[in-house]
Amino acid sequence: MKSVRVRDLMIPLEDYATVSEDADLYCAIQALEEARERSRQHPYRHRAILVYDANRRIVGKLSQIDIVRSLEPKYETIDQAEQLSRFGFGPEYMRRMIQEYGLWKSPLEDICKTAASYRVKDIMHTPGQGECVSEEASLAEAIHQLILGNHQSLLVTRGGEIVGILRLADVFNKICEMIRACRRSA
Secondary structure, eight states: OOOOBHHHHOEEGGGSOEEETTSBHHHHHHHHHHHHHHTTTSSSOOOEEEEEOTTSOEEEEEEHHHHHHHTSGGGGGOTTHHHHHHTTOOHHHHHHHHHHHTTTOSOHHHHHHHHTTOBHHHHOBOOOGGGEEETTSBHHHHHHHHHHHTOSEEEEEETTEEEEEEEHHHHHHHHHHHHHHHHHHO
16 A cells, blocks of 8 residues: 555645635635535535635634634633643533633523624634644654644645645544455455
């Protein structure tokens, strides 16, 4: 079996959901839905939207968690919200945080009335260098980055420019395919 490279599994930028950083959340969700419709050949649905700037260069990523987190702006006051969940704080501690910070006091219906107008650039995630991988990198290198960074996807680069996305789901699918092939050949 030939060596698998990132380019073999990545989804090219033109096949992925993209939106301008100046777009609102409503437009971002529309772009995601349209990409899902176009990508019926992929076994896994798109979960994120790549964000481009005025020069059409990818500058961010808007994930499902970014969108849901943006519905409750008070999360910005909790400096370490993301790290807290990784340290395994229990349900009781999390419930106390909801009360202490007054999270989700307004009904979701009220929050969502204003959410459609949120600007993508205000809620997107700006990926760091550890979230990018060369299209020429081996599958092993990409897996290493996904695991150590605890990422759901990596941005794929060619000459420093982002040209696609490598999703954990597609890597997992390839690994399953390889395991099945090993079993059949044994």
